[in-house]
Amino acid sequence: MNAHIITIGDEILIGQTLNTNAAYIGGRLADCEVYVKKSSVVADDEEEILKEFKQCWEDNDLVIVTGGLGPTHDDVTRQCVVKFFNTELVQNKEVLEDIKIMFGKRGREVTKINKEQALVPKIAKVIRNSKGTAPGYWIEKGNKIFVAMPGVPFEMKEMMEDHVLPALQKKVSNPEFITMRKTLQTTGIPESFLFERLGNLDELLEGAKLAFLPSQFGVKLRITVREKTEEEAKNKLTEIEQRIRGKAGRYIFSREEESLEEVVARLLKERGLTISVAESCTGGGLANQLTNVSGSSAYFERGIVSYSNASKVEILKVIEDTILEHGAVSLEVARQMAEGVKSISGTDIGVSVTGIMGPTGATTGKPVGLVYIGLCDDKVCTAKKFMFGDDRLLNKQRTIQAALDMIRRHLLGIPFNE
Amino acid sequence: MNAHIITIGDEILIGQTLNTNAAYIGGRLADCEVYVKKSSVVADDEEEILKEFKQCWEDNDLVIVTGGLGPTHDDVTRQCVVKFFNTELVQNKEVLEDIKIMFGKRGREVTKINKEQALVPKIAKVIRNSKGTAPGYWIEKGNKIFVAMPGVPFEMKEMMEDHVLPALQKKVSNPEFITMRKTLQTTGIPESFLFERLGNLDELLEGAKLAFLPSQFGVKLRITVREKTEEEAKNKLTEIEQRIRGKAGRYIFSREEESLEEVVARLLKERGLTISVAESCTGGGLANQLTNVSGSSAYFERGIVSYSNASKVEILKVIEDTILEHGAVSLEVARQMAEGVKSISGTDIGVSVTGIMGPTGATTGKPVGLVYIGLCDDKVCTAKKFMFGDDRLLNKQRTIQAALDMIRRHLLGIPFNE
DSSP states (O other), rough: EEEEEEEEHHHHHHHOOHHHHHHHHHHHHHHHTTTEEEEEEEEEEEOHHHHHHHHHHHOSEEEEEESSSSSSOOOOHHHHHHTTTTOOOOEEEHHHHHHHHHHHTTTOOOHHHHGGGEEEHHHHHHOSSSSSSEEEEEEEEEEEEOOOSSSSSSHHHIIIIIIIIIHHHHHHSSOOOOOEEEEEEEEESHHHHHHHHHHHHHHTTTOOOOEEEETTTTEEEEEEEESSHHHHHHHHHHHHHHHHHHHGGGEEEEEEEEEEEHHHHHHHHHHOOOOEESSTTTTHHHHHHHSSSSTTGGTEOOOOOOOOHHHHHHHTTTOOOHHHHHHHSHHHHHHHHHHHHHHHHHHEEEEEEEEESSSOOOOBBBBBTTEEEEEEEEEEEEEEEOOOOOHHHHHHHHHHHHHHHHHHHHTTTTOOOO | OEEEEEOHHHHHHTTOOOHHHHHHHHHHHHHTOOEEEEEEOSSSOOOHHHHHHHHHHHSSSSSESSSSSSTTOOOOHHHHHHHHHHHOEEEEEEOOOHHHHHHHHOOOOHHHHHHGGGEEEOOOEEEOOOOSSSSSSEEEEEEEEEEESSOOOHHHHIIIIIIHHHHHHHHHHHOOOOOEEEEEEEEEOOOHHHHHHHHHHHHHHOOOOOEEETTTTTTEEEEEEEESSSSHHHHHHHHHHHHHHHGGGEEEEEETTOOHHHHHHHHHHTTTOOEEEEESSTTTTHHHTTTTTTGGGGGGEEEOOOOOOHHHTTOOOHHHHHHHHHHHSSSHHHHHHHHHHHHHHHHHHSEEEOOOOOOOOBBBOOOOEEEEEEEEEEEEEEEEEEEHHHHHHHHHHHHHHHHHHHHEEEEETTOOOO
């Protein structure tokens, strides 16, 4: 199956917005064995959009469009769909109901312009939007598929995951071979070190493929196998995973899409443990990440964002002399912060971070990127030094990731320093 | 002058790399009065690339291509250029010299594959590459321009700034018109309400253009004017901005790219005020956002993530009976949390959030999405109710955004409830 992705919007053409939608859709289609032949960005201009629809529809089995489905004057995608498929607009009751419920919940009146969003092309099956008012369209005609979705990324993604991809998967199954993928997520090891650790890839993979997908959070390893049966494919994936784990197991925190904070949440809940955190440089980011997981109140008791030294002393009972002697960014203060927050909150584990995120704040011997992470439970009270880079926001993210990984390793009994 | 940007590369189609090149080129062309009509991404496939060259060359005055000029087997752009313009490869002495110097500096021998990079299409003027080995091409034919550059972003950018843009500016200097843009960022009002509030757009804009760019953080308004002189364009932008401000001024938090937390940071610093926050449902996200701004220690004193009721009582001195009577998610508790954190930290302002982010945690009369935000200074102590949606992470982001906007409005004396 050949596909073309059309993104509609002047803001993308003139570089005000990065085309993350096309990247996301391209990636997900590739996962599903759909060949993305081309992708294009078109201005909010009816004539240009219609021309592009025509060309892409001729050349491909699948056309996916995002953008231009909103309620304002520069949203012209819907009328283009109507003209292109020579159809008409009809009111969709489910969509109207969705819109009324959404506005009702927020205590807002449904305006005329919102109601108009329930008008959809007659030829289309509606893809409902639980996060916004504009529905998506699924149109099948003469063995070809046309999909239109709003350009708001989180609305589009939900439609892709819940409706478009499952429907496409049914259409594209190839009976001769089965392709299966597995992704292992690593953290705490740079791509080149991981690559070296895995050694001879031909021996490791025996014909399968391995992609290294690095990001600031770690490196994902995506294994792709192509076998004659599902069982063979599954077995091969398992074999390769075991070989990789034998060489770099401690860096792998999850399979598939479980995030590091979800892994930590699961481990804490399984063990019935509670946690509290004391943060300086991450400014609440660690607590924020831990509470992104639904049900976090089962294990997360409290967090202290002790940005000022006064707050470290007053709330966390850090000894003032320790700050004067070693500085707020030090192994000693990290340890006392972790101990302090554990003690005042009565949790099983206390975790702390203190560091210099930059671009300002460096002093002699304490450069931007220096971070200490502390961790105490009833038996141990320890802290570890890290050196990150120059970029403030990246440093915050990396520190949060490292702290979460330290909790994970602690819960699994994996040493911190390897 | 109409332009089309072609990006070549499988890695962009399957979403492994974001198309930052097209965004950058689109932005710079728009700055230079070149109208970017379309942009496309094509696979590393000779046939597809040639087809795209043909189509784009017919439809446009300018075609800019990036990618596929490197030395390996999947770089096919050069041979496509040769075929498309029916020309041949010739060795370029300057490029060969550049390559020899570059490798000499790094103490490396020039290999055969590197030398081949000095072979360029005869029809092309060479754009030299000071940062890599692949040169760019500038081809003029029958009043049209074709530019090809390597896909490595910093190599491409240097070629654009030093060669392509200056050359284009000479061609396009249209003495007749000047295009200018201004972006206003709003928050706290849905797109459709903003649209209605602005009323008759023809009267408002008098021939200028207005784009609505929505995201979960708010709606950006981009005004585009086209006038005979720079002064006229500036004046027109100012007039339109004033008319928009007259109708929706309180929702506009910044011009151009300043984020809401940066606006809040600037206002706090200008007024010499300090702030502390007490968070329940946002779990540290508000403190995290406030401390994303460099230099935040000047105004941010501490944050308390009082997730458990015990922590609300122990640290923030919320009265236990108030929690029992009204529940932890209530106007009264929000007010006491704001008052409490202000009092223990000695800051000028205390802000609090308490709510139900979902998917679990709803009770009778307290649905998922219900949030109270409190704000106290030395004179007022108030709280406001909000209703957001069903999605946990979106609810956290929206609550953080609403709290930041409440601080902004407080500092500017704009009422919260309109």
